[in-house]
Amino acid sequence: MALPKSTTFLTHLKTLTNPHCLHRHHTPPPLITLRFLSFATPEEAAAERRRRKRRLRIEPPLSSFHRSQQQSSPPKPNQNPNAPKLPETVAALSGKRLNLHNQILTLVRQNDLEEAALYTRHSVYSNCRPSIFTINAVLTAQLRQSKYSDLLSLHRFITQASIAPNVITYNLLIQTYCDCQRPDNALEQYKLLMDEAPFNPSPATYRILIKGLVDNGKFEKALELKEEMFVKGFNADPVVYSYLMSGFVRNGDSDRVIGLFEELREKLGGGEVVSDGVVYGSLMRGYFIKGMEKEAMEWYNVAVGKNEGLNSGVKMSAIAYNLVLDAFCKNGKFNEALRLFDRMMNEHKPPRRLTVNLGSFNVMVDGYCGESRFEEAIEVFRKMGEYRCNPDALSFNNLIDQLCKNGMLGEAEKLYGEMGEKGVNPDEYTYGVLLDTCFNENRIDDGATYFRKMIDLGLRPNLVVYNRVVDELVKVGKVDEAKSFFDTMVKKLKMDDASYKFMMKALSDVGKLDEMLKIVDEMLDDDGVELSEELQEFVRGELRKEGREEDLAKLMEEKERQKAEAKAKEAEEVEKAKKGATRTAISSLKYFGNKGAEGETPDNTDAVEAEPQVGEEENVEEATAVESNLKEDGVETEARNDGANEQVTA
């Protein structure tokens, strides 16, 4: 007996995933977007984004001399005798401390961040303190891998230990909060820097903070910060303007986009043009939004020149070009895009001048797909090798996704095969798209095979993907196979009531009530899982059909009895062990006496020995980083203030 088609699990799930559906009848049922099919957690998605960013950064910067143009901030006079300590200078990195630094850097390079952080903490109370440079290096690595809670925890630790932070430490922390979508905390850190630190923010502080504010929709605040930059004596930064402009483009606020460009031009000396090409893509989009094509094209000619080698001195990096390219693709000017792309490839003269990068190809792939020219999209995708650009998983996924959505699963699978050949690892997203499409095209077994492959590779399918697979298998009557996936995933996923219920119903429908009860049994055994009233009611209902309604109560009673028994036994053990325990406690107290680290919780033996943790215990998993960040953060700010106080009184 299969589930009636109209009430498949997926439809049910779609209703569940939209909170509005429960109340508002006019809301159309939402679709599960592919985003949900990819990463196990949002943090993993963030980590991947960061890794990719890092990879892209390996390409050499276009003009390294640009860097030297940045003014270094003037030192703040240090009037207050109680003012916080100045951070150490590089001179501190010598001898033993340099040695320590290099050891920790080695750990970071080996990607053993846990060990690196541990070693850093451990050294804080040793006779060889880590310098702020060492700490920053660890924090940087943690940020790159989105280990936010680890980062905040280490930061809190060094603050408590009165190690003076420098601008980079602040910037890292601000970046962290921005990445965690906590712009208010980022602003708090900025304020702290302004009020407490014996140095000024750097131009990078503003870049990081303003980008974070824009990305989090805090436009007004971002504009305020831009103004503060001038107050601090910094020049107008085209990068900051480009962040603001693309934010307003996203928001459809074309007047602001154009206004910002004019302002930048003014600030840079009122010349004809802004010589940094990064702002022109957004400027053009601003005009496109207003339907002012002519103006958009005029600025295009200014930035890029009507003919090759004939522009007004605007420096166009690959990224600046890509923004223009994308502006064309998204505004019905694909032919212009093609022409520009051609030109970019001609100008590309590595290693001196790089005008094409991976992003260029990605933009063009999207451009072709937007025109439904899929064959050519594949063609241009393949072409990137000639320009020493290597597609990453996201590039592959993007194209695979577009092909799948347009009935070209076969082509998509070919590309999937190429990933393997090129040593690009397919990820959760790749498999999510492929199996989803297989199911849509009724290739149920192939879909299930992709799922299995995913597990075999150690990838972590999320609940949405799991639900989809199980749903499809049950639909075609493969309940046992579905159950086997349930068994593997029940340990790995936090299943919700709906997922439990679905599997139970499927088993009940094929008359496997005992297997259904076995699931209940295991749920009762698992302290992390709660058997809700509703689920109990459901189980009773299913049992009732076979006249076995009492079985659930019996099972639950039996479990209660077992638990009580176990408890009694435990109490007995405790009683027995009491005398011995007193002895142990005394000996460990001795141990603590020598350490005497501040802020310790003396009942946490392991932590003190290996890792002198401050404040409450934290066994925060990366998977719950966002939630624990909330927790972390409360303590974080608190600890930071404590630290400041300590510094003042020191």
Next chain:
DNA sequence: ATAGGGTTAG
């Protein structure tokens, strides 16, 4: 030696 120079597709 430690932040940052920007984009796109999820």
